[in-house]
Amino acid sequence: MTTKTNSSTNATKKTVHIKIDHVTRLEGHGSILIDVKKGEVENLKLEIVEANRFFENLVKGVPPHDVPQIVSRICGICCVGHQLAAIKAVENALNLSISPQTRLLRVLLNESQFLQSHALHLYFLAIPDYVGVKSILPLAGSHPELIKKALKLKKLANDFTTVLGGRALHPMMPTLIGWRKIPDRNKLQTLLERLHDSIQDIEEMVDFIGQLKWPDYERETEYVSLKNPDEYALYEGEIFSSDTGKSVSESDYRQVTNEFTVAHSTAKWSRWNRESYMVGALARVNNNYEQLHPQAQEIANTLDLKVPCYNPYKNNLAQMVEIVHCTYHCIDTLEQLLAQELQLEDLQYQAGEGLGSSAIEVPRGILFHEYGFDINGICNHADAVIPTSQNINNIERDMKQFVPQMLPVMDKGALASHMEMLLRAYDPCISCSVHMLDVRFV
Amino acid sequence: MKTLSDPVKSNPYIPMMAEIQSIEPLTKNEMLFRVRLPEPLNHRPGQFVMAGLPGIGECAISISSGPESGKTLEMVIRKVGNVTGVLHKLKKHDLIGIRGPFGSGFELNDFHLKNGNQETLIKDIVIIAGGLGLVPLRSLIIPIMEHKSDFGRVHLIIGSKTPREALFRQQIQQWKIHPDCSITELVDNTDFQDWDGDVGLVTEPIHKLNIIEKNTMVVLCGPPVMYKFVLMEIKMNFNIPDNHIFIDLERRMRCGLGKCGHCQINHVYCCKEGPVFRYSQLTDLSEALN
Amino acid sequence: MNAYLSNLDQIESWFFNLAEKQLFFLPKKTQGVNYRFEPIDHQQSLDLLNYKPTILPPGKNIFPDDEILFSYYKDDDGHYQFSQGVTVNSQLLAGVRACDLKGVYLLDEVFSDGVKDSHYLRRREKTDIIAFNCMTPCDDHCFCEAAQSLDFQMGADIFITPLFSTSHKGQANEEQQCLLEVLTPRGNELIKSLESTECSSPQDLKNHAIASRPQPFGRQFSAPIEQLAKAIHQKDADSVYQQYAEQCFSCGTCNLVCPTCYCFETKDELNLDGSSGKKTRHWDACLSPGFAEVAGGHNFRAEPAARQHHRIRRKFDYLPQRFEQTFCTGCGRCGRQCTTGIDIFNIVNDVYLSVQESQE
Amino acid sequence: MKPKIAFFDFASCEGCQLALLNCEDILLDLLELVDLVEFREAISEKSARYDISFIEGSIHREEDSKRLLDIRSRSQYIVALGACACNGNVQARSNFIAPAENYKLIYGEEARNRVQVDKNYWPLWAHTRVRSVEEIVKVDYHLRGCPMDANEFLTLVKALLSNQIPHFPAHAVCVECKRNANECVFDKGMSCLGPIAYGGCDAVCINNGHVCDACRGLLPYANVGAHNALMLSKGISKEAIQSRYRLFCSAEKMSES
Numbered sequence A: 001m002t003t004k005t006n007s008s009t010n011a012t013k014k015t016v017h018i019k020i021d022h023v024t025r026l027e028g029h030g031s032i033l034i035d036v037k038k039g040e041v042e043n044l045k046l047e048i049v050e051a052n053r054f055f056e057n058l059v060k061g062v063p064p065h066d067v068p069q070i071v072s073r074i075c076g077i078c079c080v081g082h083q084l085a086a087i088k089a090v091e092n093a094l095n096l097s098i099s100p101q102t103r104l105l106r107v108l109l110n111e112s113q114f115l116q117s118h119a120l121h122l123y124f125l126a127i128p129d130y131v132g133v134k135s136i137l138p139l140a141g142s143h144p145e146l147i148k149k150a151l152k153l154k155k156l157a158n159d160f161t162t163v164l165g166g167r168a169l170h171p172m173m174p175t176l177i178g179w180r181k182i183p184d185r186n187k188l189q190t191l192l193e194r195l196h197d198s199i200q201d202i203e204e205m206v207d208f209i210g211q212l213k214w215p216d217y218e219r220e221t222e223y224v225s226l227k228n229p230d231e232y233a234l235y236e237g238e239i240f241s242s243d244t245g246k247s248v249s250e251s252d253y254r255q256v257t258n259e260f261t262v263a264h265s266t267a268k269w270s271r272w273n274r275e276s277y278m279v280g281a282l283a284r285v286n287n288n289y290e291q292l293h294p295q296a297q298e299i300a301n302t303l304d305l306k307v308p309c310y311n312p313y314k315n316n317l318a319q320m321v322e323i324v325h326c327t328y329h330c331i332d333t334l335e336q337l338l339a340q341e342l343q344l345e346d347l348q349y350q351a352g353e354g355l356g357s358s359a360i361e362v363p364r365g366i367l368f369h370e371y372g373f374d375i376n377g378i379c380n381h382a383d384a385v386i387p388t389s390q391n392i393n394n395i396e397r398d399m400k401q402f403v404p405q406m407l408p409v410m411d412k413g414a415l416a417s418h419m420e421m422l423l424r425a426y427d428p429c430i431s432c433s434v435h436m437l438d439v440r441f442v
Numbered sequence B: 001m002k003t004l005s006d007p008v009k010s011n012p013y014i015p016m017m018a019e020i021q022s023i024e025p026l027t028k029n030e031m032l033f034r035v036r037l038p039e040p041l042n043h044r045p046g047q048f049v050m051a052g053l054p055g056i057g058e059c060a061i062s063i064s065s066g067p068e069s070g071k072t073l074e075m076v077i078r079k080v081g082n083v084t085g086v087l088h089k090l091k092k093h094d095l096i097g098i099r100g101p102f103g104s105g106f107e108l109n110d111f112h113l114k115n116g117n118q119e120t121l122i123k124d125i126v127i128i129a130g131g132l133g134l135v136p137l138r139s140l141i142i143p144i145m146e147h148k149s150d151f152g153r154v155h156l157i158i159g160s161k162t163p164r165e166a167l168f169r170q171q172i173q174q175w176k177i178h179p180d181c182s183i184t185e186l187v188d189n190t191d192f193q194d195w196d197g198d199v200g201l202v203t204e205p206i207h208k209l210n211i212i213e214k215n216t217m218v219v220l221c222g223p224p225v226m227y228k229f230v231l232m233e234i235k236m237n238f239n240i241p242d243n244h245i246f247i248d249l250e251r252r253m254r255c256g257l258g259k260c261g262h263c264q265i266n267h268v269y270c271c272k273e274g275p276v277f278r279y280s281q282l283t284d285l286s287e288a289l290n
Numbered sequence C: 001m002n003a004y005l006s007n008l009d010q011i012e013s014w015f016f017n018l019a020e021k022q023l024f025f026l027p028k029k030t031q032g033v034n035y036r037f038e039p040i041d042h043q044q045s046l047d048l049l050n051y052k053p054t055i056l057p058p059g060k061n062i063f064p065d066d067e068i069l070f071s072y073y074k075d076d077d078g079h080y081q082f083s084q085g086v087t088v089n090s091q092l093l094a095g096v097r098a099c100d101l102k103g104v105y106l107l108d109e110v111f112s113d114g115v116k117d118s119h120y121l122r123r124r125e126k127t128d129i130i131a132f133n134c135m136t137p138c139d140d141h142c143f144c145e146a147a148q149s150l151d152f153q154m155g156a157d158i159f160i161t162p163l164f165s166t167s168h169k170g171q172a173n174e175e176q177q178c179l180l181e182v183l184t185p186r187g188n189e190l191i192k193s194l195e196s197t198e199c200s201s202p203q204d205l206k207n208h209a210i211a212s213r214p215q216p217f218g219r220q221f222s223a224p225i226e227q228l229a230k231a232i233h234q235k236d237a238d239s240v241y242q243q244y245a246e247q248c249f250s251c252g253t254c255n256l257v258c259p260t261c262y263c264f265e266t267k268d269e270l271n272l273d274g275s276s277g278k279k280t281r282h283w284d285a286c287l288s289p290g291f292a293e294v295a296g297g298h299n300f301r302a303e304p305a306a307r308q309h310h311r312i313r314r315k316f317d318y319l320p321q322r323f324e325q326t327f328c329t330g331c332g333r334c335g336r337q338c339t340t341g342i343d344i345f346n347i348v349n350d351v352y353l354s355v356q357e358s359q360e
Numbered sequence D: 001m002k003p004k005i006a007f008f009d010f011a012s013c014e015g016c017q018l019a020l021l022n023c024e025d026i027l028l029d030l031l032e033l034v035d036l037v038e039f040r041e042a043i044s045e046k047s048a049r050y051d052i053s054f055i056e057g058s059i060h061r062e063e064d065s066k067r068l069l070d071i072r073s074r075s076q077y078i079v080a081l082g083a084c085a086c087n088g089n090v091q092a093r094s095n096f097i098a099p100a101e102n103y104k105l106i107y108g109e110e111a112r113n114r115v116q117v118d119k120n121y122w123p124l125w126a127h128t129r130v131r132s133v134e135e136i137v138k139v140d141y142h143l144r145g146c147p148m149d150a151n152e153f154l155t156l157v158k159a160l161l162s163n164q165i166p167h168f169p170a171h172a173v174c175v176e177c178k179r180n181a182n183e184c185v186f187d188k189g190m191s192c193l194g195p196i197a198y199g200g201c202d203a204v205c206i207n208n209g210h211v212c213d214a215c216r217g218l219l220p221y222a223n224v225g226a227h228n229a230l231m232l233s234k235g236i237s238k239e240a241i242q243s244r245y246r247l248f249c250s251a252e253k254m255s256e257s
Ligand SMILES: Cc1cc2nc3c(=O)[nH]c(=O)nc-3n(C[C@H](O)[C@H](O)[C@H](O)COP(=O)(O)OP(=O)(O)OC[C@H]3O[C@@H](n4cnc5c(N)ncnc54)[C@H](O)[C@@H]3O)c2cc1C
Pocket: B048, B057, B058, B059, B060, B061, B062, B063, B075, B076, B077, B078, B079, B080, B081, B082, B083, B084, B085, B132, B135, B136, B249, B250, B251, B252, B253, B275, C265, C290, C293, C294, C295, C296, C297, C298, D165, D167, D169
């Protein structure tokens, strides 16, 4: 990270130039550029400088079952989400249906990634900001017990993904229709016990987070998430907006994202009912609070997270709440799964022409995938809209409001670090966001 | 089951730990290690040990000291890779793991003037060493020089790439004073350094040897490429029976016990039947000298 | 030693019984077409009669991959303290076919030759074997009769011969009677828990069963094995090795699945603390390109053909010179599992034919 | 002095760095032994010289290769971390599509024109071929796979910490299938790139019911001709075989055939 700041201070008529190249503790490459002349924000840009990888083109020409394996490589942190989104979209394209066993396994797999991603983001990437250190390393010295617990939870989440998926990164067991190999029963049993044991640790972590101070900043925006009448929507649902209070179906996702490009970003931008919207943990908790596990609602209370919450920094609190929700929900789901005999299913399918899309909630927000296949069942169309690319627009707007508001009370250093913290609070995943297709200019 | 009746007590893979008494750089990449063993090796000339460090690895290293060296073991180790690289970083008093001695080695009896009960007169011993080949042969030359009167004439041809790489020059100087001992030292190339020996390949002095063919023993050790040319030169000039020619071979070795299979040359194991072979043993081993 | 008669049902319950007391391995069907020696499982059906040789031979249970040769730590005075490796538990391998039994026997010979390999021998001492005689060739790859391992029974504690036709699974005649020959004192212990009757004329029954087997049994070489060995010993067949080498992936599968391959690589591992660690050994394969490479980069068998040549001669020439036994048991694994379809049976035959031709 | 270790990422999913963060059991012990000076994903510190630089990701733009050259000049050892760095990974598939076409497909013609006008951001978009790290600088060691194998990572770090030369045997995935007593994928009626692919992953995909797609790249001695013939003999079409070869190994020679 290089932070260049020059300013000529004249009380309120500040001139500030801030450039933060390659923001650290961030998945992917992004830079922040802020130019304030005489108290007026002249230029504020969130630059996404990640190199292009053109994923939508990469999947063209491959058979259906290879699609999830390729798009898994969009992002390490979100690999499970991308795989599941792709699997669902391909299944929709080819009209394939799945068994209840497969659905349970997918729900568990998806939530294992919530546990792993949220734990990683909170403890390794975000919390150091609030404790005032540069990384997790000094925390290992000052808060050894906390770090050990965080590592333990992360390990549990990784082992969870590994047992369900074959490995923690780019798992290979899930595929179209079902599972290539059935997870080991004894290992699932052990996981269940470990999840029970982890509750104590999680509560202690909640206590720690509860003591942190969050910047006092609010900006009301549109919150978008999936909604499902039967459950706290993570694996599937309709796309819901807090602005309209209405939902559209996953196949109509383009109505929501309305992507467009800006020159300073290799990732594309989105907007729906107003100039920008927010997805992610806070949006989900805001929209679906009632369906959270009762224990998670209680924790939200303890953490003083009241819905609707308009403070983007508190996305971190929403992540903590979701850790609690997923832990309890995984325990219930695992028990349900273990109550039945697990069967290896026939994975033969008929590949042919079709177009299908899907929406799934991943740690950072809603993820949309869409694929098309020709009559030989070879992929000829792909589209993916990633949570971060939906959020970037909103992040930049948050910053644009934050800077003038705080300019009188903050020096340039504090301003710069609050911008970084804000960016990190969204848990943006920039690697993911740099691959869009099919642009319509609005 | 006959093979299993005697209980196995010892673990042949655990090394004994020897203390380094001195380390002496000989050339840029070769060092002479003198180590003190917990018990005498009782080796024959030409045998080798597996030297290394637990946790790091082992490699085959020839014993360079004479058979009467007791608990002291001398090895010359060239730094070429993993294990040898780590050994080169050791210091005096450090420990080094040793297993062995392994391999056939030389039977000193074969070289005695009066060769055992066969009563053949071994008048001439020709020893040709190329590069690091001198290291194992030193364990043969030392006992010969120490009991010179029991042996006939000794002809040493010692080749190195450059003067910088010539090994044991002082000791060779001392060998020269023995009666009936001719020593030719050569380098491929003087590389602009002082050099009082000859310049050329080890094959060049061979035809000049003054020997009684049927009473001669020849010993060769050097890099794989050397053998073919040296043997050709010997065969062209002399009629020495194949079983009077000894060749010291090198292969990759992992166990030293004739099990791991890496050092196999056709049906023989280099670590068991070798590394010293009579040429007569090798003539129908297609892989030996390729 | 004694012989007994019993039937398959009784043998089955005997196996489950024995499995209560010790680690008990039995061939079990995989999800595809293969079998594997696995700890006995109560839901499994006994597939003794028709199972085709397992992916790995049972001898690998005595010579496991990644075996610890020793572990060590440096004490406070800087002295190395060594320990032997892992403790060895007793195990029982049941349903071992004659070819694999011979494989184990050959490993016994190898590891007790010269300096004894304590690791193998300690495991072997704690391994009981209940072997099984084949009444039909297991599949098209088998050539055990030609390789002289059919009916091999040395090294087994108990040797079972089915006294009924096994070619039609399920609809077996009589009551699936088997002859059990007890070959060791250990076998005598094991058989105590079997419901059986003593047999007074085992040899007659066995001869009769053997005589009713299909003839010839499995694939047959173009000449007796002694003549093949002689041909292989000669060097004229380079073009045959070359021809097979062109198809070869140098993957080493053929070595790794072979009951008589035992080459290994050792690995020294240091723990993160820098002062403790272990030495392990891993199966290695002479077909793998780096097998004969030495420091400095010289490779004594750089060409795939040289490696094939080495493999074939090791089985039919080199090791037989040392141990007076062919080191191919005819189990057919290498041909069955070679992805590119190279079958040692064909190489050996072709080498023989090519040497014959060149001599005419 | 503890060795200075740095991680740099280029175009990748950053999964290899994550794979390291996932080694919870040894992470803290490991951090005792090394001085982690650059790890953008988890810390915010910097250093001028590095003993071991781990490079993750493939190289797509001129500014990336400049940055890589600079890292090389400041590092004692360069380790290519993961399939992206070692052989371009799946993104190298785009080498079969002309760059201009890529832009058009992803961003649309108009976006391209607009970008060309705004010179400030031009380097961000100046995309060339997808290249492996070795195509640009000398690589001392490769940690192959997508993602890299944590055990191999540990082997490498332990070796370098104890002055050893890390060694990764170049054997096929089949070797590890045998060590795991796996049933061969071909016996299950599917096909596999294991016979020509670098092992070292413990055949993890096959252990878990999948096939090998050669994410670790091709063995230097891979007998591609024989493999191609094998695949054809299983009734797989030429196109399907090529698509398979190009899944992870597009940067390699065989897929050009
Ligand atoms: C009988 C005999 C006597 C010898 N005497 C001497 C002597 O007196 N002095 C002397 O200096 N040398 C001697 N050598 C040679 C010495 O054994 C080698 O130089 C030594 O093995 C080098 O080991 P290293 O670990 O340093 O090199 P390595 O790093 O092991 O390199 C050796 C070769 O093995 C390969 N390799 C390395 N590690 C592995 C692994 N883990 N798995 C697979 N392949 C690997 C490498 O590709 C390389 O080609 C002798 C050899 C023999 C056989």
